[in-house]
Amino acid sequence: MSALAVGLVTAGTLFVLGLAGVLVRRNTLIMLLSIEVMLNAAGLVFVLAGSRWGQPDGQVMFLLILALAASEVSVGLGLLLQLHRRTGSLDADRASRLKG
Amino acid sequence: MNAIAWISGAVAVLATLLAVTRRRAIHCLLYLILSLLAVAVLFSTLGAPLAAALEVIVYAGAIMVLFLFALMLLDLRAPGQEEGAGGGRSLVPWLGAGILGAVLLAEMLYVLLRAPGGGPAQVAPAEVGAALFGPYLLAVELASFLLLVGLVGAFHLGRPEPKGESR
Numbered sequence: 001m002s003a004l005a006v007g008l009v010t011a012g013t014l015f016v017l018g019l020a021g022v023l024v025r026r027n028t029l030i031m032l033l034s035i036e037v038m039l040n041a042a043g044l045v046f047v048l049a050g051s052r053w054g055q056p057d058g059q060v061m062f063l064l065i066l067a068l069a070a071s072e073v074s075v076g077l078g079l080l081l082q083l084h085r086r087t088g089s090l091d092a093d094r095a096s097r098l099k100g
Numbered sequence: 101m102n103a104i105a106w107i108s109g110a111v112a113v114l115a116t117l118l119a120v121t122r123r124r125a126i127h128c129l130l131y132l133i134l135s136l137l138a139v140a141v142l143f144s145t146l147g148a149p150l151a152a153a154l155e156v157i158v159y160a161g162a163i164m165v166l167f168l169f170a171l172m173l174l175d176l177r178a179p180g181q182e183e184g185a186g187g188g189r190s191l192v193p194w195l196g197a198g199i200l201g202a203v204l205l206a207e208m209l210y211v212l213l214r215a216p217g218g219g220p221a222q223v224a225p226a227e228v229g230a231a232l233f234g235p236y237l238l239a240v241e242l243a244s245f246l247l248l249v250g251l252v253g254a255f256h257l258g259r260p261e262p263k264g265e266s267r
Contacts, residue, residue, distance in 0.1 A: 002102065003102055003145055003146055004146075006102070006105045006106050006109045006142075007105065007109065007142055010112055010139075010142065013113045013116075014112065014113065014116055014139075017116045017117055017120055018116070018120070020120065021119075024120075025120065027125065029125050029167070029171065029174075030128050032167075033119065033120075033128055033129065033132055033167065034120055036159075036163065037116055037119070040135075040139060040159065044139055044142070044143075047146060047148045047151045048146060050148065050223060051146040051148055054223060055223070056223050056228040056230070057231060058223075059148055059150055059223060059228045060231050060232055060236050060239070062148075062151050062154070063154065063232065063243075064239055064243050066154060066158050066159065067244075067246055067247055068243075069159070069163060070158065070162065070163060070247065070250065071246050071247050071249065071250025071251075072250070073163050073166055073167070074166065074250045074251065074253070074254035075250055075253040075254055075257065077166060077167070077170040078253065078254045078258045080170060080174075081170065081173060081174070081257065081258055082258075084174050085261070
């Protein structure tokens, strides 16, 4: 198997692991971490494709994903702090009675 | 080069598996940093040095430090849902991370000492920069808007609650 195939297998596995983390874990911080894992796997596929055809576009897309991840994490952590301030825990099920 | 890609991919998958299954949030965070470093090694074997450097600097550096700050701001032991009180723990959590990290270090030393400049066709950072400020200029501007919106949103959400507000 070439390095390309190894990277594709790795990216697929990482994405599935991140998805499982979001679905299984109830700690909001770890759910956010799992979303990061999935974004990272998507970036890995972009870089792989860019490397396969020798074009810089893959890395450009990786940069944009990086910016997306940074802003998503900052807003997500702000929401998480609010959740902890209001319910006293990070459990996602505690926020099941949001209103308005 | 193929063996290095294999090993770093395996390290990334193992570290991520441990990251999503650990109970303590700080262990998850540290295993995820290890996984990001392994993906950076994979990038560098694929001939994408800029992406590898940014993965270490921005992902493993900046974003994970943001998570660490949030973890420090929240006192997670208080509600009693996190197990254990710290002291007197076994060596096992360190062993796994230590072994995986040592594998990455060995790979890095091998690449630095034995195989300089190998691997597939490189995409130089200069090409990426030229593409960013050429055809992708609008996307870069949109990304900067996105970051600004993220900054404003984080500031608004992280603000301390006004006293008089009813909630």
